[in-house]
Amino acid sequence: MKRIIALALACLMVLACFAGCGSKKADDVIYIGIYEPASGDNGAGGKQETLGIQYANTLVNTVTLGGKEYKIELVEVDNQSSTDKAISAASQLVSKGCSIVLGSYGSGVSIAAADTFANAKIPAIGCSCTNPAVTDGNEYYYRICYLDPFQGTVLANYAFEEKGETAYVLAQLGDDYSVGLATSFQSAYEALGGKVVYETFPEGTSDFTAYITSAKNAGADVMFAPTSTTSASLIISQAASNGAEYALMAGDTWESSVILDAAKGTNLDVSVSTFFDENDDTAAGKEFVTGFKAWLNANPDKLTNNGGNDIVAAVSALGFDGYMTAVEAIKAADSADSQAVADALGGVVYTGVTGEIKFDEIGDAVRNLAYIKTVDTVNGAFVFGKIQTIAD
Helix, strand or coil, X not given: CHHHHHHHHHHHCXXXXXXXXXXXXXXXXXXXXXXXXXXXXXXXXXXXXXXXXXXXXXXXCEXXXXXXXXXXXXXXXXXXXXXXXXXXXXXXXXXXXXXXXXXXXXXXXXXXXXXXXXXXXXCEEECCCCCHHHCCCCCCEEECCCXXXXXXXXXXXXXXXXXXCEEEEEEECXXXXXXXXXXHHHHHHHHCCCEEEEEEXXXXXXXXXXXXXXXXXXXXXXXXXXXXXXXXXXXXXXXXXXXXCCEEEECHHHCCHHHHHHHCCCCCCEEEEXXXXXXXXXXXHHHHHHHHHHHHXXXXXXXXXXXXXXXXXXXXXXXXXXXXXHHHHHHHHCCCCHHHHHHHHCCCCEEECCEEECECCXXXXXCCCEEEEEEECCCCEEEEEXXXXXCC
16 A cells, blocks of 8 residues: 555656656666764764664675666765754755665654655665654655564563563653653553653753652652663763662663663663664574674774674664665666665565564564663673563
């Protein structure tokens, strides 16, 4: 149904400025856009997601269409983690003539750019943006990760079972990802019989002492704070300084070296949910982790962008799978035309390092599990905890 509607819309869009992007390309080059934050609150995560895309491009950088071989080149823009900068960044990819776009880390900037891609008839694949609004009502946006209602429920189940029956939930006001995941967690946690105290903080907050104290006064067993890595680092360090005894939990954004650095040397109990574990023992997982680590360690700049270590973030695995899915869509379309790629994308089925990827009618990946990791605060490393499903 999604593709049928897309075709109908395409027929109605006759303005030349919204025509397919093929005329803007070099004859033998296909452009795949990277729409990610390289700066701002989510810059650390955006860089790691981009690394996965870049690594995939080193392995598969050509495609044969209609008997002719084309080179695949990446076009990168920095959306600066800002919804105010989103449209400008997305427009750069439109101007370049991208056949398909990958990103973004951060649901807010993905939502903000969605219409820009749709109006240009360029399909986009969200690798880790989990807010339902990214794909809802947009015929050109897809995603390969699970959604926040699923993630929030999984985390609520884990928190209620493993940490206790009182949760303090803290979200950033106006941030689609933060508020969306916090709300999903709250609903699921309360449905289990838990008590929730919910608060928000404004953008730019650097002193979280009052919120940390509020959690203590509420008798919280766990603080759930799905925030950017910038805010998370401050929350963790200030919670440690104030002797917080409750557990700290968050979603996929906290699966970052920034969190490991902040938590190392503390006595905190920190857990996150994520999409992939580098100790995955599947053949595809092992091959990806081995190759990605070797690639990182051979490139000092890439290693720096990964946080100064070769820990494999789940968003890097998702970036890798997003790129490979995009290539499959181009091959299925047998064309570099963005509308043709969009028409083919919904039918793509690809087995990636994060599992099988296939899309439902809305354009969301069908996912049914999440990884729970805890932080080893002595060594500054993530430790696999368990695989969690909604039924658990």
